[in-house]
Amino acid sequence: MTTPTHAAPPAGSPAEAGPAALLSVRDLAMAFPGRRSATGRRGAPVRAVDGVSFDLAAGETLGLVGESGCGKSTTGRMLVRLLEPTSGSVVFDGRDVTRLSQRALRPLRRDVQMVFQDPHSSLNPRQTVSRIISDPLLVQGWSAADARRRAAELMELVGLIPEHIDRYPHEFSGGQAQRIGIARSLATGPRLIVADEPVSALDVSVQAQIVNLMERLREELGLSYVFIAHDLSVVKRVSDRVAVMYLGRIVEIGAKRDLYDAPQHPYTRALLSAVPLPDPAAERRRERIVLLGDPPSPAAPPPGCSFHPRCPKAQEVCRTERPLLRIAASREVACHFPGD
Ligand SMILES: Nc1ncnc2c1ncn2[C@@H]1O[C@H](COP(=O)(O)OP(=O)(O)OP(=O)(O)O)[C@@H](O)[C@H]1O
Ligand code: SF4
Numbered sequence: 001m002t003t004p005t006h007a008a009p010p011a012g013s014p015a016e017a018g019p020a021a022l023l024s025v026r027d028l029a030m031a032f033p034g035r036r037s038a039t040g041r042r043g044a045p046v047r048a049v050d051g052v053s054f055d056l057a058a059g060e061t062l063g064l065v066g067e068s069g070c071g072k073s074t075t076g077r078m079l080v081r082l083l084e085p086t087s088g089s090v091v092f093d094g095r096d097v098t099r100l101s102q103r104a105l106r107p108l109r110r111d112v113q114m115v116f117q118d119p120h121s122s123l124n125p126r127q128t129v130s131r132i133i134s135d136p137l138l139v140q141g142w143s144a145a146d147a148r149r150r151a152a153e154l155m156e157l158v159g160l161i162p163e164h165i166d167r168y169p170h171e172f173s174g175g176q177a178q179r180i181g182i183a184r185s186l187a188t189g190p191r192l193i194v195a196d197e198p199v200s201a202l203d204v205s206v207q208a209q210i211v212n213l214m215e216r217l218r219e220e221l222g223l224s225y226v227f228i229a230h231d232l233s234v235v236k237r238v239s240d241r242v243a244v245m246y247l248g249r250i251v252e253i254g255a256k257r258d259l260y261d262a263p264q265h266p267y268t269r270a271l272l273s274a275v276p277l278p279d280p281a282a283e284r285r286r287e288r289i290v291l292l293g294d295p296p297s298p299a300a301p302p303p304g305c306s307f308h309p310r311c312p313k314a315q316e317v318c319r320t321e322r323p324l325l326r327i328a329a330s331r332e333v334a335c336h337f338p339g340d
């Protein structure tokens, strides 16, 4: 079990605001077994995700950011049930997907899909595009002919040439291969897509094209996204709300504008201070907040606020009392001293 993350139930969430959330995540946690040492003793569990809660409304994009190893991919994989959480719940459209049997997961597989970072390594090199895109449909019981027809339509939808349907992944560029991955994710007509760093393996110019494509698809198909990324500029572009993770927990979550214009958590402030500004004069004036050291291991998180060893604002209480997520300046922040 994890300790509570919120001082009160998540506030300002779509669920509280009125219409039911499409996705409602509560206290989600994943502790991987610790590594065995040379003597055979197992080390402390790796608390990759340690109590993550958020809501997502239909049609919304939530950006999930944070340094390498903070638990973004583990969270994403639990949302689509590629990983079984240690505890917590993931309620999609009223059903707790963490409790579904393999058989009952079938409709979920239709509604919730994932797009991965490296398009070439996530596509089977021995399958044609037709087979790759059709596969989720064949699993759902479609005939081969109907699935192939649908695959050709999807290629067109994502900007590929349908006549290339019998080619293999290596015959496509990185950007085109990611379009194949996106077409595959759309095959079953999902409502939610969890995209794990979908553009970070691509050239910058190609990144913009894929981001544009994902935005257009969201509008045309009424999709919702959980968009995982390192790049805060990309996240700013695509997200309605943003969640910042540190060592397995969300430390700040709120509307994109609130978070980018006036970050409240020292970690968010540090991350944003490293994003280059388009205006060179503003870039020269801007103060960089350099974080010392690397994030601690999730197998041995520091007591109190897990950010305290690196936090420029840390005080005595931070070393002993873990801050819960509380409302501050119209978003939720886990910090004893939010703000400037
Ligand atoms: N199968 C596993 N067994 C043990 N530890 C794991 C496993 N998968 C991930 N971890 C650990 O869990 C933590 C979170 O990993 P995760 O891949 O979710 O981070 P991430 O935020 O996606 O990082 P990145 O930005 O590098 O992709 C890391 O410390 C990682 O080493
Ligand atoms: S609780 Fe303390 S250590 Fe943690 S982020 Fe806030 S000021 Fe820094």
Ligand SMILES: [Mg+2]
Residues within 6 Å of the ligand: 072, 073, 074, 196
């Ligand atoms: Mg990752």
